[in-house]
Every structure is written in C-alpha cells, then in structure tokens.
Amino acid sequence: VGVDAISGTLSRVPGDIVGSYAIEQNTLTAGTNYTLTYIDGSLTIGTAALEVTGDALSKVYGQVDPALSWQITSGALVGVDAISGALTRASGEDVGAYAIEQGTLTAGTNYTLTYIDGTLTIGTAAIEVTADDQSRIYGQVDPALSYTITGGALVGVDAISGALTRVAGEDVGAYAIEQGSLTAGTNYSLTFIDGTLTIGTAALEVSGDALSKIYGEVDPALGYTITGGALVGVDAISGVLARA
Numbered sequence: 001v002g003v004d005a006i007s008g009t010l011s012r013v014p015g016d017i018v019g020s021y022a023i024e025q026n027t028l029t030a031g032t033n034y035t036l037t038y039i040d041g042s043l044t045i046g047t048a049a050l051e052v053t054g055d056a057l058s059k060v061y062g063q064v065d066p067a068l069s070w071q072i073t074s075g076a077l078v079g080v081d082a083i084s085g086a087l088t089r090a091s092g093e094d095v096g097a098y099a100i101e102q103g104t105l106t107a108g109t110n111y112t113l114t115y116i117d118g119t120l121t122i123g124t125a126a127i128e129v130t131a132d133d134q135s136r137i138y139g140q141v142d143p144a145l146s147y148t149i150t151g152g153a154l155v156g157v158d159a160i161s162g163a164l165t166r167v168a169g170e171d172v173g174a175y176a177i178e179q180g181s182l183t184a185g186t187n188y189s190l191t192f193i194d195g196t197l198t199i200g201t202a203a204l205e206v207s208g209d210a211l212s213k214i215y216g217e218v219d220p221a222l223g224y225t226i227t228g229g230a231l232v233g234v235d236a237i238s239g240v241l242a243r244a
Contacts, residue, residue, distance in 0.1 A: 006030050012043050018110045020044050047112040050075040054087055054100035054118020061095050061125040061187045062155035068100055070118070075111075083107050089120050095187045097121050124189040127152035131164055131177040131195025138172050138202040139232035145177055150193070160184050166197050174198050204229040208241060219243070 008027035015021050023041035030036045051074035057066050068087040077083070085104035092098055100118035107113045128151030134143045145164040154160070162181035169175050177195035184190045205228025211220045222241035231237070 001033070004031060004033065006036075010041075016045065018045050018047050047110060048075060048078065049114070050077070050107050050111045051114045051116065052083065052105065052107075053116040056119050056121070057100065058121040058123060060123050061093070065089070065120065068118075068120075070105065073116070074114075077107065078110070081107065081110070087118075093122070095122050095124050124187060125152060125155065126191070127154065127184055127188045128191045128193065129160065129179075129182065129184075130193040131179075133195045133198070134177065135198040135200060137200050138170070139230075142166070142197065145195075145197075147182070147195070151191070152188075154184065155187070158185065158187070170199070172199050172201050202229060202232065204231070206237065 011026035013021040021043045025038035053073040055069045088103035090098040098120045102115040130150040132146045165180035166177045167175040175197045179192040207227040209223040
C-alpha cells in the first residue's frame, strides 16, 4: 500500500550439480502490516555441452595399437571435473581404416557429451623379397626357383604365395628371375629384387676316328665319335676335321 515495499533477499537450496533447487523466502518480507504467503520458485541447473573428438591415429600392419586418445573440441570442463573411461575401436587387424569409438568415455551426469569418432588407419607393412641366384648346365631342366626374405618380416601365420618366373631362353647365358605371381597379400608392400638363372655350357668330348690308308692313296673321310657328353635336342656338330 502506498510507498510500502518488499525487502529482504531470497535464498536457494545449496548445490551446483545438475538438478532442481528450491528458491526459498529467506528474509523476504512486506513488513508487519502484511501477512505474506511465499510460494517457492525453482532454480534448474542443466547439463553443460561438451564435445570430444577421437584423435586420428595410425600404425603399420602387425604392430600393436597406439594409445587411443581424444581432444575436447567444444565446451570445457568445470573446476576439477575430469573425463573418465576409455575409448574403443572397431575390431580388425588388416590394412584399412577403423573407427575409434566412445566406448565408456564420460564426463559424468553434469555434462551432455557429444562424441565424434576418430580413425585408426592401419598401413601396409614393408617386406623385401630377393630371388635366389640359380645355375644349371645347358640341356638340363631348370632348378626350382626360390627366394629369400631380405627385409621386413611376415606377421603371425601370414605366408608368401604365388610363383616366380624367369625370362624365357634355353641357350647359354644369364636370365632374370622375376616376381611372377609372388605376393604377400594386401597387408604388405612387397619389394622384389630379381635373381639370375645362369645357363652354363655343356661339356662335350669328341674324338677323331683312327683311320689308315696305303701310301699313295687319297685320304679316307675324316670322321669322329662323341666320347663324352651328348648333344641336346636337335643340336648338331658342324664344320670339318683337318689333319696335319
């Protein structure tokens, strides 16, 4: 009435975590001329928005995973609050990209946590294979073409499959032994180093035939006999003998 005024202050139920707190009369009064009826209000504390993003990580096939980590990319923690729990990732060990997921990561009930997946990228493992040098004699069959791992290593039960090839040719000379279909699979970057198949000359012994004639006659035809080794396929001896 008139110049009367309400004085005093309100108070609220103490607390700072998310929830609803009554706003109470405390010292609020209109003075002794009034019977003041007070109806509590309510202070509602809502969750704070927090965005967390999984880090982009990588490893080489066969290695152990790096520690999964994250960054706060929006919002902030209050006071001594902390994020707890652990990230997880999509399962798989082959080369590829795998989502790093929220797992049990939480900032607690006072936060609305939005999580953005990170990525773990598994890259190919380097492996070096060198073809073994081989040799044979002209006319023989090729030895089995083989190789040695000269750099890196296979993981677990992984194996190299496929077969080596060589440059075609059967004459004496050096022929490159090439990768052919040799592979360690898609989890590896395979570097191949050629080997060499060397075909060496075959030993052949030829003996001139023992011949005779009468003095004054013409020489008989000079002939020979193969006395060691053998000719290969359709190979033939050419040329003519001569005598002293």
